[in-house]
Amino acid sequence: MNSAEAGRAGKGVRSDCLVRITEAGVEGLRITLKSKVEVLYGRANRALLDELCAHFDLSGVDVAVEDSGALPYTIAARMETAVRRLRGKAAPWLPPAWTGEVPLSRRDRFRRSRLYLPGNDPKLAINAGVHGADGLILDLEDSVAPAEKDAARILVRNALRALDFMGAERMVRINQLPLGLEDLDAVIPQNPDLILIPKVETPEQVREVDAHIRALTGDDGREVFLMPIIESAKGAVHAYDIASACGSVVALAIGLEDYTADIGAERTLEGKESLWMRGAVLNAARAAGVQAIDTVFSDVTDMEGLLASVREAKALGFDGKGCIHPRQIPVVHEGFAPTEAEITRAKKIVRAFDAAEREGLGVVSLGSKMIDPPVVKRAQRTITMAVTAGILPEDWKEQDDEA
Amino acid sequence: MKPEFVRNAAGRAVLKVINGETAVPYRGVGAHTPEGRKAAPPLARCADYPADGNKVVADLKTALQMAGLRDGMTISSHHHFRNGDLVANQVFDAAAELGAKDLRWFPSASFPCHEPMIRHLDSGVIHHIEGSMNGPLGAYASEGKMRGTGVLRSHGGRYQAIQDGEVHVDIAVIAAPTSDPFGNCNGVQGPSACGGLGFALADAQYADRVIVVTDNLVPFPCVPWQIMGNHVDFVVVMDKIGEPEKIVSGTTNITKSPDRLLIAELTARFVEAAGILRDGFSFQAGAGGTSLAFAIFLRDMMRARNIRARFVRGGSTRYLVDMLEEGLTDYILDGQTFDLAGVTSMRDNPRHIHTNPFVSYNYHNKGNIASMVDVVVLGATEVDVNFNANVVTHSDGRLLHGIGGWQNCLFSKCTILPIPSFRDRIPVIVDEVTTLCGPGELIDVIVTERGIAINPMRTDLIAATQGSGLPIRPIEDIKSDVEALCGGAPDKPAFTDNVIAAIKWVDGTVIDVVRQVGE
Numbered sequence: 066m067n068s069a070e071a072g073r074a075g076k077g078v079r080s081d082c083l084v085r086i087t088e089a090g091v092e093g094l095r096i097t098l099k100s101k102v103e104v105l106y107g108r109a110n111r112a113l114l115d116e117l118c119a120h121f122d123l124s125g126v127d128v129a130v131e132d133s134g135a136l137p138y139t140i141a142a143r144m145e146t147a148v149r150r151l152r153g154k155a156a157p158w159l160p161p162a163w164t165g166e167v168p169l170s171r172r173d174r175f176r177r178s179r180l181y182l183p184g185n186d187p188k189l190a191i192n193a194g195v196h197g198a199d200g201l202i203l204d205l206e207d208s209v210a211p212a213e214k215d216a217a218r219i220l221v222r223n224a225l226r227a228l229d230f231m232g233a234e235r236m237v238r239i240n241q242l243p244l245g246l247e248d249l250d251a252v253i254p255q256n257p258d259l260i261l262i263p264k265v266e267t268p269e270q271v272r273e274v275d276a277h278i279r280a281l282t283g284d285d286g287r288e289v290f291l292m293p294i295i296e297s298a299k300g301a302v303h304a305y306d307i308a309s310a311c312g313s314v315v316a317l318a319i320g321l322e323d324y325t326a327d328i329g330a331e332r333t334l335e336g337k338e339s340l341w342m343r344g345a346v347l348n349a350a351r352a353a354g355v356q357a358i359d360t361v362f363s364d365v366t367d368m369e370g371l372l373a374s375v376r377e378a379k380a381l382g383f384d385g386k387g388c389i390h391p392r393q394i395p396v397v398h399e400g401f402a403p404t405e406a407e408i409t410r411a412k413k414i415v416r417a418f419d420a421a422e423r424e425g426l427g428v429v430s431l432g433s434k435m436i437d438p439p440v441v442k443r444a445q446r447t448i449t450m451a452v453t454a455g456i457l458p459e460d461w462k463e464q465d466d467e468a
Numbered sequence: 469m470k471p472e473f474v475r476n477a478a479g480r481a482v483l484k485v486i487n488g489e490t491a492v493p494y495r496g497v498g499a500h501t502p503e504g505r506k507a508a509p510p511l512a513r514c515a516d517y518p519a520d521g522n523k524v525v526a527d528l529k530t531a532l533q534m535a536g537l538r539d540g541m542t543i544s545s546h547h548h549f550r551n552g553d554l555v556a557n558q559v560f561d562a563a564a565e566l567g568a569k570d571l572r573w574f575p576s577a578s579f580p581c582h583e584p585m586i587r588h589l590d591s592g593v594i595h596h597i598e599g600s601m602n603g604p605l606g607a608y609a610s611e612g613k614m615r616g617t618g619v620l621r622s623h624g625g626r627y628q629a630i631q632d633g634e635v636h637v638d639i640a641v642i643a644a645p646t647s648d649p650f651g652n653c654n655g656v657q658g659p660s661a662c663g664g665l666g667f668a669l670a671d672a673q674y675a676d677r678v679i680v681v682t683d684n685l686v687p688f689p690c691v692p693w694q695i696m697g698n699h700v701d702f703v704v705v706m707d708k709i710g711e712p713e714k715i716v717s718g719t720t721n722i723t724k725s726p727d728r729l730l731i732a733e734l735t736a737r738f739v740e741a742a743g744i745l746r747d748g749f750s751f752q753a754g755a756g757g758t759s760l761a762f763a764i765f766l767r768d769m770m771r772a773r774n775i776r777a778r779f780v781r782g783g784s785t786r787y788l789v790d791m792l793e794e795g796l797t798d799y800i801l802d803g804q805t806f807d808l809a810g811v812t813s814m815r816d817n818p819r820h821i822h823t824n825p826f827v828s829y830n831y832h833n834k835g836n837i838a839s840m841v842d843v844v845v846l847g848a849t850e851v852d853v854n855f856n857a858n859v860v861t862h863s864d865g866r867l868l869h870g871i872g873g874w875q876n877c878l879f880s881k882c883t884i885l886p887i888p889s890f891r892d893r894i895p896v897i898v899d900e901v902t903t904l905c906g907p908g909e910l911i912d913v914i915v916t917e918r919g920i921a922i923n924p925m926r927t928d929l930i931a932a933t934q935g936s937g938l939p940i941r942p943i944e945d946i947k948s949d950v951e952a953l954c955g956g957a958p959d960k961p962a963f964t965d966n967v968i969a970a971i972k973w974v975d976g977t978v979i980d981v982v983r984q985v986g987e
Contacts, residue, residue, distance in 0.1 A: 105863060105961070133892070134893040136893060165952075197916060228953070391727075393728055
């Protein structure tokens, strides 16, 4: 008998389910469901399974589902994966889309924190939005075992549709090409804001991804941003070309695990071995007019170490840091938050700019010093970041005037 | 005979008669006035007790026999070992050997370790249990297998029931980690030290006969005597009365769940934003993982702002003990301890005060501590859109937890329930709670990972936290977000008409009943 399964069940598994489809050799369809939430959602689950079996045109099979409280989008994804594994294909079944507000991303939005979520584990993604990260990355690459790439792709596609990301930028890290192109086929129709491309070494790779996305989005006018990750010596050398490979690139990110291995060095906490590379990527990003995002800090228990690492990244000029645990997010935001001195200075510059505007002057000056446009822009960004971080009230101008 | 129901002030249909006795339906918070005088144990005289003060008898069986064990009696048992109790099972084993039938077991709490009681329920030795039921006993009762109706009370309600004569205890058995032959005993010394013996106070004061069981007999005097030997009839010595390492019961570790940590952090930030966090304030946080994490966040805020609490209520853990030792609070007032660091502190630190339900929780009293606490954080299995909460049943209708001090603590100046908005797809905020344990008018704030809901009655808290940057939202909005995520509102569990347990309010009235789960 042919059979196929997808998902997980058993002790310690939560928010997932295991679907097993077995060809029964006789007509008809038998569905068995064992669920932890039978009393509350047994009826809803059975209705969903009936709908899915009809959609996938299943007959002559036994469908056995062991459910540990999976949400409907997960049940559907596991079912679709099992069908694909059995038959080699399955027409996608899309869960209802989240009906709440999904803000559009912007090129220059803050990308201080981006949280990696293993793409094939539904448990961590469901509530990821509550932790306030600037971006959430549904990862299809390193966190997914080779044999589960197909399952993760479908689960991530459904998650993009069904989950509330609560204002975080919706990111997906695809696999290296050519596998990554299949990932794009699945996820791009679900409107991710940004695609992270791993282990980029040449601008051609970025352009290939960009072209593939454009072919998928057609003329819908939607822009999918790109964040190439530089993780090798060669990538670092080509950083500027990669950053300016196409207009969709909004940031360059760094992956140090692979990079240090590539150059034959040991990764250390102080990171002398990667200082040149971080500088090179940062400079390339700035030259190309995109953001520069630092690597992750991998010790999730060491919050002081993380804060020091974020402050160092900020001092070097980076705009953001990767996170592998939700509790790292507030620390990253704290580290990137402007200092009091920075805010004071930025306020003065913004006010000088306001005054120049009011008086119709082309030149902004503070005391006897002329202020260049990039400095004004940077000051405005500092103020926005301070407001975002909650350390400066939105109406600071009025409040300062009253004081 | 078909049971008669009456609709109580909370709109719940409750039994008029429970286990043959007329019950008063819940009338509202503070609406029921008790009448009469407190109950009292029979008079005793010294001539009937050994003049040398030695009340030690051979074993439990002998003690029960001498205490006059008869069919239909109420046997209370008390221990502070949570899931490590070794005494209660032996009490009923001995009662079974003596041929007793139809006993009412009136424990301060039951735990999964009391699964052997099912044998005695099946055989007729025990008629029914009045006390918390969870694990195997909860399942047994939920399936309608217990002959009588279970009665669940809070810690304060248990004291009140005994004090008011609502429950007459014939024989009380108290597991005491250290005792002298006269029956003076405490919980802070000996190999089975567990902390205080406060929950056994009512049993000692009001039962007809009192048996102290210990595994650490010391010569008179046993100091401190948390329970006075003058209440005690017999002392029994055993090899081992409990496993203190199981006091921990897996609940005294700080949660590692990022969502629950976020909930705990939001709770602490709410307390700060509401202006509750100030010099001389007081708080109570239980031993659940989220409550502990809340205490840690609060501690860090107190350190940063140089704030000192006047007192903290336990159940204590090493985290509260550290705060006491660091000088972040003047006192810990503790009814029970949840880990061994708490036990040691209660024994050695004069600022770690041993309390009991009479001083802390008893509602038929001239005031109690619970209402003096500035802020308390508590758990719940469900909350409804009117802020009513459930702590005893799971959403599938099965008995899950005891009430503990939960109902009593609701009288704090600010009651906060930090809870996840759903658990394994099961929404926690519902239209109507499966079982009503606490009325919404006493529940001020719900903190979930998807936002904070403030009871509209607390306009003061709403005003104080306006502009705080905290994610304050209407409770209905959080509910509808979660239902959208979980695939719609959940079905209701199916119940039969058979009532398996009654839930008492702090004044002895019946606030709700629990029905047998359907097929």
